Amino acid sequence: MDDFIEIRRTATKGYGVFAKKAIPSYTVILQEAPVMTIKATPADPAKREASIEEAFRKLSTKDQEQVLQLHEGSHPNAKTKATRIFYANVFEGGEGTEKLYLTRSRFNHSCVPNAAASGDEECVRTERAIAADEEITISYLPPFEDAMTARQRATILHLHYHFKCHCPACWPPNQSWKSDVRRQLIGFISYALVGQNTPDFRPLNVCQPMSMKWPFWPPRPTPSGRVLTPVQEIEYNFLLGNLRQAEGLPNHLAAEGYLQASRNLMYHQRKYETMSATKDIIFLEAARCIEAWYKKGLELEEKYYSPGHQQIRDGKKAWTTMVSRIPCLEYLRQTTRMKARGEYRPSKNGGDFAVLVNKADGSMTSLSQLETADLIRQRSRPRRG
Numbered sequence: 001m002d003d004f005i006e007i008r009r010t011a012t013k014g015y016g017v018f019a020k021k022a023i024p025s026y027t028v029i030l031q032e033a034p035v036m037t038i039k040a041t042p043a044d045p046a047k048r049e050a051s052i053e054e055a056f057r058k059l060s061t062k063d064q065e066q067v068l069q070l071h072e073g074s075h076p077n078a079k080t081k082a083t084r085i086f087y088a089n090v091f092e093g094g095e096g097t098e099k100l101y102l103t104r105s106r107f108n109h110s111c112v113p114n115a116a117a118s119g120d121e122e123c124v125r126t127e128r129a130i131a132a133d134e135e136i137t138i139s140y141l142p143p144f145e146d147a148m149t150a151r152q153r154a155t156i157l158h159l160h161y162h163f164k165c166h167c168p169a170c171w172p173p174n175q176s177w178k179s180d181v182r183r184q185l186i187g188f189i190s191y192a193l194v195g196q197n198t199p200d201f202r203p204l205n206v207c208q209p210m211s212m213k214w215p216f217w218p219p220r221p222t223p224s225g226r227v228l229t230p231v232q233e234i235e236y237n238f239l240l241g242n243l244r245q246a247e248g249l250p251n252h253l254a255a256e257g258y259l260q261a262s263r264n265l266m267y268h269q270r271k272y273e274t275m276s277a278t279k280d281i282i283f284l285e286a287a288r289c290i291e292a293w294y295k296k297g298l299e300l301e302e303k304y305y306s307p308g309h310q311q312i313r314d315g316k317k318a319w320t321t322m323v324s325r326i327p328c329l330e331y332l333r334q335t336t337r338m339k340a341r342g343e344y345r346p347s348k349n350g351g352d353f354a355v356l357v358n359k360a361d362g363s364m365t366s367l368s369q370l371e372t373a374d375l376i377r378q379r380s381r382p383r384r385g
């Protein structure tokens with residue numbers, strides 16, 4: 001921890017964690033064992049309170065002193081300072097446990113965090129490159145935060161942690177409408193891609209007491225019964241990449257959208273290359289999209305991991321194999337080289353949307369989008385007589 005981070009006062013959020021120097025993305029900046037661990041008993045607040053008090057009593061005097069210096073929060077039902085502190089700083093520990101950490105507790109929340117706490121590995125890792133002196137934040141919200149509006153996130157933060165969020169996605173208040181629209185679209189699209197309707201977060205628009213017994217919580221997605229068309233699947237994934245990037249969400253999530261769009265288009269492109277009506281038509285425009293979305297996804301993945309990370313090396317290897325197997329990508333390369341030598345001209349009707357390949361002599365005729373559509377229409381027309 002001494003290498004990367006230090007705890008300092010912030011202007012509006014009490015203490016916070018700051019970068020002592022520039023830190024690359026995907027770096028473990030804190031590895032820490034919890035100071036207190038209790039068994040989670042969400043349905044029984046009295047039992048939970050008793051477990052916290054018992055765990056606190058068992059601590060050494062030094063640890064007790066350190067715990068008592070943490071942010072106290074303002075949980076209305078906590079009976080002692082120690083339990084109030086526990087409620088304000090608790091992390092879900094996995095396998096039905098709740099944990100309290102001395103240093104991790106100093107990370108403030110952001111709805112566009114630049115780091116993430118991992119329960120399994122007991123560590124905090126950066127999710128993007130962080131500049132020296134920048135505040136490092138994590139998210140306290142449940143997994144569907146990407147799909148919730150600022151109002152809905154505020155309700156959860158208020159009811160669970162009793163504070164008003166001052167992160168860039170929520171502050172200044174009432175200016176988040178663009179971000180709200182993006183997050184609702186992210187919700188709609190990501191659930192639609194797995195055949196589900198977005199869970200209904202609307203009850204969070206009216207602040208109500210939210211307890212673990214509340215029937216609405218946790219909200220569950222329902223099956224949509226709709227199957228997306230191949231074009232929808234491609235467009236939805238591409239849009240997901242765009243929206244996540246615009247929303248400042250971690251780069252690997254945006255990368256996933258672009259890479260999936262590229263893979264889906266490649267998959268459907270291969271079908272055209274075997275159908276009798278289209279097998280000699282090479283769709284260069286599709287190849288351009290496949291390549292551009294792949295490059296965009298890779299660029300974002302490299303920002304998230306580092307360029308030399310195994311995930312990036314594997315991705316590049318898979319891409320090289322694919323390029324050699326997918327004719328349209330190979331033809332795109334060929335026509336680019338030919339263009340540079342002046343041996344290939346786009347169609348007179350404008351653009352080179354596709355090329356018609358003469359399989360006998362390998363020559364190519366460039367086709368505009370309209371010419372391509374006309375040719376496919378002619379070939380698909382049923383023959384008379």
Ligand SMILES: C[S@@+](CC[C@H](N)C(=O)[O-])C[C@H]1O[C@@H](n2cnc3c(N)ncnc32)[C@H](O)[C@@H]1O
Binds near residue numbers: 014107
């Ligand atoms: C786990 S503590 C984080 C460290 C704390 N700031 C401190 O001084 O120790 C959680 C508390 O920090 C403050 N906080 C965290 N994130 C915040 C945010 N995005 N906006 C406003 N306050 C925040 C709230 O008071 C919250 O109850």
